[in-house]
Amino acid sequence: MKNTIIAPSVLAADFANLQKDVEMINQSKADWFHIDIMDGVFVPNISFGMPVLQAIGKHANKTLDVHLMIVDPDRYIKTFKDLNTDILTVHYEACTHLHRTIQAIKAEGMKAGVALNPHTNVGVLEDIIQDVDLVLIMSVNPGFGGQSFIENTYSKVASLKELITKKGSKAIIEIDGGVTSENAKALVEAGADALVAGSFVFKSKDPSQTISKLKEISSI
Numbered sequence: 166m167k168n169t170i171i172a173p174s175v176l177a178a179d180f181a182n183l184q185k186d187v188e189m190i191n192q193s194k195a196d197w198f199h200i201d202i203m204d205g206v207f208v209p210n211i212s213f214g215m216p217v218l219q220a221i222g223k224h225a226n227k228t229l230d231v232h233l234m235i236v237d238p239d240r241y242i243k244t245f246k247d248l249n250t251d252i253l254t255v256h257y258e259a260c261t262h263l264h265r266t267i268q269a270i271k272a273e274g275m276k277a278g279v280a281l282n283p284h285t286n287v288g289v290l291e292d293i294i295q296d297v298d299l300v301l302i303m304s305v306n307p308g309f310g311g312q313s314f315i316e317n318t319y320s321k322v323a324s325l326k327e328l329i330t331k332k333g334s335k336a337i338i339e340i341d342g343g344v345t346s347e348n349a350k351a352l353v354e355a356g357a358d359a360l361v362a363g364s365f366v367f368k369s370k371d372p373s374q375t376i377s378k379l380k381e382i383s384s385i
Contacts, residue, residue: 169353169383171376172197172230172339174363175221176212183217186367187224193373194380197228197252199341199361204235207259208307215248222249230359232280232341234307235259239266246273254278254301254339257285267296278339282307283315287325294334299359300325305342314343319355326356346375349383 173195178186190198200218205211213221222229231250233241238255245253253275260266263279270277278299279290283306290300302321305312322338329336339359340352349360360383362376369375 167353167358167385169349169357169380169385170196170337170339170359171380171383172199172359172361173366173372173376174199174201174341174361176201177363177367179367183221184224186372187221189373190376191224191226193376195227195376197230197359198225199230199232199363201232202235203307207236207256208234215244218245218248218250228252230254230278230339232278232301233259234280239269242266242269242273246275250275252276252278252299254280254299256280256282256307257289258282264293264296267293271296280307280341283317287321287328290325291328291332294328294332294336297334297336299337299339300329301339301341301361302357303342304340304344307342312343314345314348319351322352322355322357344379346378346382349379350385353383353385 173190201212203210203212228251230252232254253270267277276298279297280301282303304315304318337358340357341361344360344362345365366372366375
């Protein structure tokens with residue numbers, strides 16, 4: 166049985182009671198904390214800054230999966246390491262020298278991820294897939310939570326899985342955006358290894374139970 170990674174997106178949590186939601190994730194069947202950092206430039210929204218990530222890190226006892234939706238991410242690589250980030254994901258579209266950025270992340274002892282916007286073809290990763298630990302497929306346009314899932318994601322995941330296999334890469338595939346109990350199983354069947362869920366978890370009546378349900382559905 167495949168043990169699919171479930172990563173609740175803290176962007177959808179209750180900011181006024183963040184510690185409660187962090188502790189809920191700690192005690193749930195979730196595997197990672199997914200934390201979106203947005204600068205209002207690369208995407209039309211601003212989210213957590215360093216102090217909030219630091220506060221989350223103090224209470225979190227699971228993997229910190231940090232997704233940078235910012236321009237010029239190289240400036241902050243060491244800062245994120247100092248904030249106990251385990252996986253640091255940068256956008257292909259934001260990096261002029263992606264290989265150098267990936268190497269810099271790894272040099273700090275973190276796992277390196279690359280995110281692709283919905284319009285970006287997986288083929289752009291052909292020359293770097295062997296150096297990457299994770300590829301994050303955006304299944305909505307980045308910037309805001311609660312958007313509808315883009316159906317083309319399934320074929321995109323399948324194409325990425327083919328590329329990973331062909332190149333002998335150990336990269337895992339993460340999906341971010343519009344993930345629910347309705348599409349989780351199909352995404353895993355297409356090749357996904359990790360699912361990010363925000364609104365679906367935090368807007369449910371029982372977020373911990375919703376996480377358990379997603380874990381059960383997606384572990385095929």
